[in-house]
Amino acid sequence: MHIVVCIKQVPDTKIIKVNPKTNTLDRSSAPAILNPYDAHAVEEAVRLRDQHGGKVTVLSMGPPQAVNAIKKCIEIGADEGVLISDRSFAGADTLATSYALTKAIEKIQKSEPISLVLCGKHAIDGDTGQVGPGIARRMTIPPITNVLQIEKVDLNESKVEIRRKIENGYEIIESQMPCLLTVEKEINEVSYSPLPNMIKAARYQPTVWAVKDLDDVDMSQLGMKGSPTIVGKMWPPAKSEGAKRIEGDAKSQVKQLVLIVLEKRELFEQKGGR
Amino acid sequence: MNFEDYRGIWVFIEIKDGKVAPVSLELLGAGRELADKRKSQLAGLLIGDGVEEYVQTLYEYGADTVYVYDDPLFNHYRTESFMRAVFDCCEKHKPEVLLYGATANGKDLASAVATDLPTGLTADTTILDIEEDTGLLLASRPAFGGNIMATILCKKYRPQMATVRPKVMKALTPQEGRSGELVRETVDLKEDDIRTKVLEIVRETTKKSSIDEADIIVAGGKGLGSKAGFELIHQFAQVIGAAVGGSRDVVEAGWIPHQNQVGQTGLTVTPKIYFAIGISGAIQHIVGMQNSGLIIAINKDPDAPIFQTCHYGIVGDAHEVVPLLIKAFEKALDRRVSHV
Ligand SMILES: Cc1cc2nc3c(=O)[nH]c(=O)nc-3n(C[C@H](O)[C@H](O)[C@H](O)COP(=O)(O)OP(=O)(O)OC[C@H]3O[C@@H](n4cnc5c(N)ncnc54)[C@H](O)[C@@H]3O)c2cc1C
Ligand SMILES: Cc1cc2nc3c(=O)[nH]c(=O)nc-3n(C[C@H](O)[C@H](O)[C@H](O)COP(=O)(O)OP(=O)(O)OC[C@H]3O[C@@H](n4cnc5c(N)ncnc54)[C@H](O)[C@@H]3O)c2cc1C
Known part of the structure; x- marks a missing residue:
């Protein structure tokens, strides 16, 4: 089976800083990494390939440096990588991103049909989780989000059984293949890369396509032009302004606090006294 | 259009x-x-x-x-x-x-x-x-x-x-x-x-923790000092009918299970009231609770970063303030709990 995994290079949001003057993110303050959820998606694809045979191709849209994220996936065990990189992709929202990635997938599947497309649950920078389902709709294959486990793959019947996370539990879904899955981090543990993979990755040069290398592209659907949403104002999340110190000795502090909290009295009354 | x-x-x-x-x-x-x-x-x-x-x-x-x-x-x-x-x-x-x-x-x-x-x-x-x-x-x-x-x-x-x-x-x-x-x-x-079928739906009734649904969460951090000191958090939570949460450090110390961890590698919670007691307020903790309705912090360090995120802050020692809070709420809510 041929599995395509969409992967994104992201700034490490644990470290990133906000520039207090411009209220924008200072991307140079954080190293660029492979989106952690995508590492799980690649790991899962590699495991499926090892079980059922086939091939794993990773696909990313991003600036030229994103080849590093692709190399990371080769370390995990992916067979091939494709980067689509072009100025006309810049400023894409999720709709334009799913369009560009779908155009690349269409080209990839011309040489080899695809059984599954895997994505991460979300990218830790944009944080929307919208790109995966978007690609599925464009490819007209079923999207299955929040995947906890792939229970069964039946290549003869072209079907998969998926454990999908829902609020307070999970559901088992059967889907025809090809389909698109977005994976949770619980799906697997990303194992340490064996040495041969590391060596392969160090030398690996992914295929890079510009927009002219893709077929039947409607330029008006790409990048900023093809994006219905725009990012308006940005600001760091509310800090200090709301923070009021409660002064006084411990007794009086507690007294004041109780009054503040009991303004939300209804929260306590529902539960009833004992 | x-x-x-x-x-x-x-x-x-x-x-x-x-x-x-x-x-x-x-x-x-x-x-x-x-x-x-x-x-x-x-x-x-x-x-x-x-x-x-x-x-x-x-x-x-x-x-x-x-x-x-x-x-x-x-x-x-x-x-x-x-x-x-x-x-x-x-x-x-x-x-x-x-x-x-x-x-x-x-x-x-x-x-x-x-x-x-x-x-x-x-x-x-x-x-x-x-x-x-x-x-x-x-x-x-x-x-x-x-x-x-x-x-x-x-x-x-x-x-x-x-x-x-x-x-x-x-x-x-x-x-x-x-x-x-x-x-x-x-x-x-x-x-x-339709190309998909739902074969089975499993509700996990043995709820691992109710903290992602609780209206009120009392969360404690390393500032409680020890597992025994953390009991104060459990008591306070019981009095006001809240769920118990904690920082990653207290989970790693084994004071509470991982299901109760709030933050980047734990749960994101949005209760109506969130108490952060003896929690420093590292960004990895903040991202898990910053959208709570009312955030109240108790910390003995006036410069603790948690005071940047909370709505109301008390600079004080948890071991002094929390027992007083327990008493005050018992009285205000007319509740008693067994002190173990
Ligand atoms: C502050 C801010 C807020 C934003 N808010 C919105 C918004 O509300 N709505 C909106 O439409 N756009 C929004 N965007 C734009 C959005 O971040 C970009 O469209 C981005 O390219 C993709 O979205 P994401 O990071 O949320 O990806 P997600 O949808 O979270 O990513 C899910 C998965 O899709 C795949 N994937 C995503 N991007 C790529 C890629 N470039 N290459 C390969 N695979 C990929 C990966 O498998 C990833 O795990 C916002 C951008 C900023 C800066
Ligand atoms: C990749 C990564 C992921 C992480 N994920 C999470 C996560 O999901 N959740 C999380 O919480 N953390 C997470 N962390 C850890 C985080 O960075 C902090 O280390 C952690 O939150 C600190 O826990 P703490 O506030 O309990 O302890 P400390 O930082 O040790 O703070 C203790 C606080 O208690 C105060 N104090 C001490 N004594 C008293 C007293 N008697 N009375 C009142 N106050 C007192 C101190 O002033 C101090 O502010 C993560 C870290 C990394 C690197």
Whole structure:
């Protein structure tokens, strides 16, 4: 089976800083990494390939440096990588991103049909989780989000059984293949890369396509032009302004606090006294 | 696209455990405000199998109109069937705004519908507003792991769509007997057209922890000193009927199980009240609780970063303040707990 995994290079949001003057993110303050959820998606694809045979191709849209994220996936065990990189992709929202990635997938599947497309649950920078389902709709294959486990793959019947996370539990879904899955981090543990993979990755040069290398592209659907949403104002999340110190000795502090909290009295009354 | 044709604020209604999901009621509350500002109507979009019984509830919580798709096809949530109904309904009745709860299914559905329409979709909104004259939706959301807030706009497409985090908006007090208009709709879709089947649904009743649903959370950190010191947190939580949470460091120390960890590698919670006691307020903790309604911090270090995020702060020793709090709340709420 041929599995395509969409992967994104992201700034490490644990470290990133906000520039207090411009209220924008200072991307140079954080190293660029492979989106952690995508590492799980690649790991899962590699495991499926090892079980059922086939091939794993990773696909990313991003600036030229994103080849590093692709190399990371080769370390995990992916067979091939494709980067689509072009100025006309810049400023894409999720709709334009799913369009560009779908155009690349269409080209990839011309040489080899695809059984599954895997994505991460979300990218830790944009944080929307919208790109995966978007690609599925464009490819007209079923999207299955929040995947906890792939229970069964039946290549003869072209079907998969998926454990999908829902609020307070999970559901088992059967889907025809090809389909698109977005994976949770619980799906697997990303194992340490064996040495041969590391060596392969160090030398690996992914295929890079510009927009002219893709077929039947409607330029008006790409990048900023093809994006219905725009990012308006940005600001760091509310800090200090709301923070009021409660002064006084411990007794009086507690007294004041109780009054503040009991303004939300209804929260306590529902539960009833004992 | 003629913007004049697009009128009304809609909310996608989710049914959970035989009830209208709380987030849907919250969105009706938020949607009512937007609709009033635009002097337009508020509608619920209800999809399911045998769901008409919920319509009255939706009126009482603010809906003027409810569009209903009632069919065995919609017995369980599936992207392919539900999106067809939402898509058709948007094409037919043209809402100006459509809101969904940012739940697993709400996000899944919204992403699919936005792609097919196509239109813009703002994810995980926590602040909503609308321009009275233009109808431009101002949907603001945290991004980059909570490091920044951004207002997302969709100027050239209608409907404008957003998923909205649970527990951020406020439901209205229901108005008993309030009524509205019921509009029954159908889709031209057969079971064979759908490529997925739900084979089984498993509710994990042995709830690992209820902290992601609690209205009040008392969370403790390393500042409690020891597992024995952390007992104060359990006692306080019991008195006020709260769930217990904690920082990663106390989980690693084995004071509480991992299911109760709040933060980047634990749970993201949005209770109405969050107590952070003896928690320093590292960014990895903050991203998991910053959208709580009322955040109260108790820490002995006046410069602890948690004081940047909380609404009210007490600089003090937890071992002194918390026992006093327990007493005060026992009295105020007329409750007693067994001190073990
Ligand atoms: C502050 C801010 C807020 C934003 N808010 C919104 C918003 O509300 N709505 C909106 O439509 N756009 C929004 N965007 C734009 C959005 O971040 C970009 O469209 C981005 O390209 C993809 O979205 P994401 O990071 O949320 O990806 P997600 O949808 O979270 O990513 C899910 C998965 O899709 C795949 N994927 C995503 N991007 C790529 C890629 N470039 N290459 C390969 N695979 C990929 C990966 O498998 C990933 O795990 C926002 C951008 C900023 C800066
Ligand atoms: C990749 C990564 C992921 C992480 N994920 C998470 C996560 O999900 N959740 C999380 O919480 N952390 C997470 N962390 C850890 C985080 O960085 C902090 O180390 C952690 O939150 C600190 O826990 P703490 O506040 O309990 O302890 P400390 O930082 O040790 O703070 C203790 C606080 O208690 C105060 N104090 C001491 N004595 C008293 C007293 N008697 N009375 C009152 N106050 C007192 C001190 O002034 C101090 O502010 C993560 C870290 C990394 C690197």
